[in-house]
Amino acid sequence: MSDGSDVVLDRLMALHPKVIDLVLDRVHRLLDALDHPEARLPPVIHIAGTNGKGSTQAMLRAGLEAAGDRVHAYTSPHLARFHERIRLAGHLIAEEDLADLLAECEAANGGAPITFFEITTCAAFLAFARTPADWTLLEVGLGGRLDATNVVTPRLSIITPVSMDHEAFLGDTLTAIAGEKAGILNRGVPCIVGPQDDAALDVIEATAARLGAPLLIHGQHWHVTEEGGRLVFQDETGLMDLPLPRLIGAHQVGNAGIAIAALRALNRAEGAEAAMTDAVWPGRMQRLTKGPLVDAAGTAELWLDGGHNPAAGTALAEALTRLPPRPLHLICGMLNTKDAAGYMTPLAGPAIHLHAVSIPGEANTLSATDTCAAADRAGIPNSPAASVDDAIAAITAIDPTARILICGSLYLAGHILRSNA
Structure with a gap:
């Protein structure tokens, strides 16, 4: 990491005593001071879930880029360097640009309490709003309902498999955690739902019904299986016979199905094969x-x-x-x-x-x-x-x-x- 961004990141860590503090007031305040970059993003695909968010995003990005689109992507945490979290139109953000954005957000925040994730998410929004692209892939940091990314109205929502994790912040039952993940649903905005336990799916369906958010649910509206060393995806549009995902593990078949269902919903099905063969996601098998x-x-x-x-x-x-x-x-x-x-x-x-x-x-x-x-x-x-x-x-x-x-x-x-x- 460059010295400039490193120094600013260190200062930002000290702005709020809690690493995790799930409310949206601080984010809304800073976004207002920044003249609302979240309202000027390329069309957003918002991804929540417990497991598979990053893998699904990687496959979806590979598919969209193969279809000829320019894609912003936001993910967390980073592995080796912070700038991995922000990808602008296909390329990791330059270290010097990141340092400038962070300093701009720091100045606009004026020393007020704000968590590290919140202020760096605002910096990502600024970067995305200022760089032309066709899509913005936003991965939720923690939960969904009160996550700093949940200030947008997306074109499409995605909920990957929900399971027990972060109980201290999201609740100690699967239904409570699913309720937090379902908090990214928006009125009238379709959502791709990956494989779920029945208890989680019940909560997601109830939330969607209340909001009038159309769901495309694994096992109901689309199906994905491994057959003879190939991946077979089927929905009402028809059947697709594809290579198995480059990412290793049977669970990646379900994640691949989510990505393909999203590509179908975005009219980018021509990218489905590349979603399987080109996706890279470090640190996962x-x-x-x-x-x-x-x-x-x-x-x-x-x-x-x-x-x-x-x-x-x-x-x-x-x-x-x-x-x-x-x-x-x-x-x-x-x-x-x-x-x-x-x-x-x-x-x-x-x-x-x-x-x-x-x-x-x-x-x-x-x-x-x-x-x-x-x-x-x-x-x-x-x-x-x-x-x-x-x-x-x-x-x-x-x-x-x-x-x-x-x-x-x-x-x-x-x-x-x-x-x-």
Whole structure:
């Protein structure tokens, strides 16, 4: 990151004592001071959900760009560098432009309390409003109803699978969390709904009925399956026979279906094949093939995944079963706000051992000792490690042909991508 944006980002972190504080008053105030860039965005596709938001956005962006469109995209958190969050008409925002936008938002805010995510979202809106494009893909940061992105009237809404996560902020039941996600629905604006548990779907349908928001629901209005090594999508328009998603895991078939349904709704179905073959989404079942950590692993395979809740653990376990057999060793670091044992339990089958690490530079990291305790509850043999490097050395000393998966947190994934660059 450039020194300019780095310095401003550090200052912005100090504007509000709470990292997460779900109200929209501060965002509306700043957007008013900035002359409402959110009202001047290219047509918006707004994406909420617990799992699959980033993967779905990546596939949708690949499809729209293959159809010849220019696409803005906003996502969070970043992995290696902050500017990954803002993509302008197909390109990551330049560091110097980001620094200027952040400084402009800081000046307009006038020192008033505002969270880091809120003010940086306003900066993204400014960038999007000033750069011509055909579409704006907005990924919700947390929840939906009170998320800083939920100040727009989109052309299309998307709700990916909803599951338990962020209970301290969104509620401790699936219905409560689904209610927060459904808060992105707008009167008369259609919404693509991905695969859902019945309890979540009931809440989404009830919210949509109250608002008159048309729904296109997985399993009702569209269907997607894997058949004979191909992806088959079908809706009332007809059937599409496509390559399987480039992104690994059976759960990506459902995410791909959401992206294709969205492309159909936007009259961009010609981009569906590219959505499968061209999408890139780092830190999600990503095979690392070069860098110092790969060199240290030698003949062992090195993989990286940032999933961090029980549903992500289930999807990860299933994805691992599709790889050619190798002894699986986990290197796991998690935040202390997550259900660590719930995440690890599905991995107890494929994994033979877990090395627990703390996440470097992260105040809310779970300690290696506590991560080991969670692994005990999940039934995975485990031991602590002082670092990822130490864990790789310990694993390869015992089994040089192991499959090593570094997992448990996007923050750990980001640290790995930076240190392995």
